[in-house]
Amino acid sequence: MAKCNFDIAYEHEVHEAKKIITEEITENNGEIRINDNSGEFTITVPGGEITGNVTFKNNALSISITDKPTLIPCNIIESVIQSYLE
Secondary structure (H helix, E strand, O other): OOOEEEEEEOOOOHHHHHHHHHHHHHHOOEEEEEEOOEEEEEEEEOOEEEEEEEEEEOOEEEEEEEEOOOOOOHHHHHHHHHHHOO
């Protein structure tokens, strides 16, 4: 299991960030389940799946990638998720 953890700052209200992340993940071949301010997600990518956990905090997401294809570096995943909130 490949792992990485990172926080992403955002300027949205928590409910708006949840909506954006949910829409982006589902539009990009993924699934997300959110319960209160945390959730689990899976995104299908070439070579496998990216799975992880997300916690919504005031002005930041805390992301923990629990599994990913070996050839996809953590910084690329972080960059893509950050682009969802811009």
